[in-house]
Amino acid sequence: MxxxxxxxxxxxxxxxxxxxxxxxxxxxxxxxxxxxxxxxxxxxxxxxxxxxxxxxxxxxxxxxxxxxxxxxxxxxxxxxxxxxxxxxxxxxxxxxxxxxxxxxxxxxxxxxxxxxxxxxxxxxxxxxxxxxxxxxxxxxxxxxxxxxxxxxxxxxxxxxxxxxxxxxxxxxxxxxxxxxxxxxxxxxxxxxxxxxxxxxxxxxxxxxAPQPAKYHxxxxxxxKKLSDDFETWCRHTPAPLKGYEKTWRLANYINWSCIVNPRGLIDRPMMLSSKNNMHALWTWDTWFFCIATSYSMPEYAWNACLFHARHQDPVTGLIPNLVTDVNYMWGFAYPCIWGWAIRKMIEHHPPIGTPENLKKIYDPLCKATDFWFLFQDDDGDGLPQYNHTNDSGMDNSTAGDVGMSIEAPDLAAYLVVQMDVLSEIALRLKRTKEAKVWKQRADTLLNKMIRELWTGTQFVARRTDDNQYNGQSRSVLLYMPLILGKRLPEEIRNTMINDLKHNGMFTQVGICSEHPESPLYAEDSYWRGPVWSPPTYLIASGIRECGDTAFAREIARRYCDNCVKNGFGENFDPFTGKSLKDRSLPWTAAIFIILMEDFLKH
Missing domain, CATH: 2.70.98 (Beta-galactosidase; Chain A, domain 5)
Structure with a gap:
């Protein structure tokens, strides 16, 4: 035809x-x-x-x-x-x-x-x-x-x-x-x-200024020149699995086309969170881009990883949650998965973890970690807090409906991982005393998180001033401690994994951001129902580290299969799989490539 x-x-x-x-x-x-x-x-x-x-x-x-x-x-x-x-x-x-x-x-x-x-x-x-x-x-x-x-x-x-x-x-x-x-x-x-x-x-x-040679x-x-550039990018990403070729090519196009050249506050090539409406650099979006490009574009990945250190507040250590070419947004402190992302990048490409690179990242990562204990712990109990659910990245999560501020289990888990990574980096840099301190701090926070936020059947996010929590919330935020893998006690991790397997939160599309049977569930409601890529990857990664590779692989397969059918939306309807909100988001495409490579190939 x-x-x-x-x-x-x-x-x-x-x-x-x-x-x-x-x-x-x-x-x-x-x-x-x-x-x-x-x-x-x-x-x-x-x-x-x-x-x-x-x-x-x-x-x-x-x-x-x-x-x-x-x-x-x-x-x-x-x-x-x-x-x-x-x-x-x-x-x-x-x-x-x-x-x-x-x-x-x-x-x-x-x-x-x-x-x-x-x-x-x-x-x-x-x-x-x-x-x-x-x-x-x-x-x-x-x-x-x-x-x-x-x-x-x-x-x-x-x-x-x-x-x-x-x-x-x-x-x-x-x-x-x-x-x-x-x-x-x-x-x-x-x-x-x-x-x-x-x-x-x-x-x-x-x-x-006019230049006679321009546009000739x-x-x-x-x-031809543009096509060659795109094909070069594709050759530097993990090859597709059979049946995923077209979707893989679209994922590569979205990520390649969302990079911008240096301008203003953006001093190096960086991947915008979207070229639709969210054309800025959000921090945890950047970490996923770094991981996705770390396989065979390590120089780009590492430079992007260092970008937010360049803009870190020198007094508090806060990383701006958003950077554009002309301004910052300091109002929220986005998820502290920086350390976890660095660990993943080194797993994908070990030469990233050279002493020279780790020296550049160690002090900024220390300051970013201490920020939570110095400036986000009003009651001084050692459990840092969110002052807004935007801080969690899950902007309208039902866990925050109890009122602010909250001491949330995802935040504590991220910080435990980050301090473990700081301990690992300190050892590589031969700073053995500092490595020991970071490990002790991580253990202390892990024990406090379990003691204060585990009810015996689930994690909860407690209000800072009176320890109340939203008993109706069945948010994916409460499952994020699975990122800790075997750092969690076996009874706790088994309870959480079995819940996800059998309680209806894991649909044919993926893990819902709010349980479909929750009275707070709503269709197309941002973080109150739809399936999102970041928790999909974070939870699957943790479940695999817990030893349940089959379930982790199934989470990855359902996510990737839905991308084949419905593209790379900001989030997805948990039953139809339809793309919702922004229909073309690089982090969704980046996580497709990561899950395909790390979970479905190997």
């Missing part, structure tokens, strides 16, 4: 037949971007038709409308409806009844566009400020000054272009238009006599 197209999606040929092929991703769910870029393209169905937007994933647009420009196909001066999207890692195609537009990246900062039998209209759609301006540079070229946001340059490379709205304005005129919400930027480009147009959109953060790489060469 063939479909008449103007060009091949792979190995570009103008005119000809293309064998029908399956898209790599759904552009409505997964953005089109590339490694290093701060730009992304996404499709939305609005007003009864498909629309394509260029999005800016800078920190200033976090949780705002980040759709900067609407890109519409034109026939004469009329917008053409009925776009169909074809997607691959190195290019996307937007086809309609009269022609098509193709998009690729010449470099992370330059989006290249080629059109056949169509023109294109670019319309400003994102929030702007009073200093937004359109500045003509040369024929067919305009600087699109976005005020306090990163800026753009539009350049027509082939065809005829015109500025329809947004002609050069004085600052006073801009201010007046801004007050009336009338600022507009509209550029149109039309094909030449051969039916083709080409254009470039460049994104820049600070200064920009042929479009097809841009596609």
């Amino acid at each position: 063939t479909k008449k197209l103007f060009l091949f999606i792979t190995g570009i040929v103008i005119g000809g037949n293309l064998p029908a092929q399956e898209n790599l991703f759904d552009l409505h769910e997964t953005p089109y971007s590339c490694r290093g870029s701060w730009m992304a393209l996404s499709a939305y169905r609005e007003e009864g038709r498909e629309k394509l937007y260029l999005r800016d994933v800078c920190g200033r647009r976090l949780w705002q409308n980040n759709r900067v420009f609407l890109l519409e196909p034109l026939l004469s001066d009329h917008v053409v409806s009925g776009m169909v999207f074809y997607t691959e890692a190195a290019r996307i195609v937007a086809e309609n009844s009269s022609g098509r537009m193709e998009f690729t990246f010449e470099s992370p900062d330059v989006l290249r566009i080629r059109g056949k039998n169509n023109g294109m209209r670019l319309t400003l759609t994102a929030p702007y400020d009073a200093s937004s301006l359109v500045i003509p540079v040369a024929r067919g070229q305009w600087r699109l000054q976005m005020g306090g946001f990163p800026h753009f340059v539009f350049t027509a490379l082939r065809g005829e272009s015109q500025l329809v709205k947004g002609s050069r304005l004085t600052v006073n005129m801009v201010n007046e238009k801004y007050q009336r919400k009338e600022i507009e930027m509209v550029i149109e480009i039309f094909p030449d006599s051969t039916g083709l147009f080409e254009a470039a959109i460049e994104n820049y953060y600070a200064g920009w 790489l042929p479009f097809d060469d841009c596609v």
Whole structure:
């Protein structure tokens, strides 16, 4: 079966037949971007038709409308409806009844566009400020000054272009238009006599100057260069299992395309938590990315692991729970699984654990650990507390419904592991006295956690001031001490594992974030029901360390099989497996690769 197209999606040929092929991703769910870029393209169905937007994933647009420009196909001066999207890692195609537009990246900062039998209209759609301006540079070229946001340059490379709205304005005129919400930027480009147009959109953060050699790489060469980069990334990730090939490729694309180049506070290549709406660096997301890339990209993994140490508060040792290119969020103290992640990275790639590397991480990890005992233990009983369930990473967990602050078993377990890791690192660095102290502190906290938070049948999260807990909560947070493996007494770990096996919390999709029979369970409720990837991996890892490899493997298999069917959503419906919230999240993709490699292959 063939479909008449103007060009091949792979190995570009103008005119000809293309064998029908399956898209790599759904552009409505997964953005089109590339490694290093701060730009992304996404499709939305609005007003009864498909629309394509260029999005800016800078920190200033976090949780705002980040759709900067609407890109519409034109026939004469009329917008053409009925776009169909074809997607691959190195290019996307937007086809309609009269022609098509193709998009690729010449470099992370330059989006290249080629059109056949169509023109294109670019319309400003994102929030702007009073200093937004359109500045003509040369024929067919305009600087699109976005005020306090990163800026753009539009350049027509082939065809005829015109500025329809947004002609050069004085600052006073801009201010007046801004007050009336009338600022507009509209550029149109039309094909030449051969039916083709080409254009470039460049994104820049600070200064920009015209460079005659820019944008001279042929479009097809841009596609080839980008494809080679993606294939190189794929070759440096663990190979897929049979039946997982397509899903593995999508996982790699999501992770590869969510990396951004250094800018502002981000001083090295880092993987954003998403290029949809959550385009920032959350700490525990980063740890999972580090583990997933540690197999055969150890340099990237270790540099990413050190990133948050670079931004650690020097007084308290707190790691900011969120970093963007322009700001921090200090309001929450995210899960302290840093030590556990370092241990996993060294397991995957032992050369990571060199004395040189461990010296760099030891002091920051010590400070990050002590933070919880010095600043998150108001009653001074040695059991650190959460001041908000956001601190746990499980933002609206039912364990916190008793009221803040709470002394939670997951936090204590993470800290026990982290102090065990600090003891191991200290021994490698020949700091034997410090190693002994960390081991003693870990043992003390483990005993206190069991004495204060284990009821005899389950762990609970107790309110700090009066030891009350939410008896209705059946949150996955209460099972997180399984991360301790055989550090837990045998009776406790067996009770918890048997509960998960038989009490209905483990569905065909995975481990629910709240038991389905709990009165607090709710569908599509964030951490009150859906299946999430972090606890899946953490619990499976702990269960395997407890010795129940078959159950750990089954947890991993159900998770990975659901990703094959439903993609890489932020979380999943525990019964249908449907992706919920953000439909394209790198940590979900990263954990798919880890579980496939560590649990299903070996």
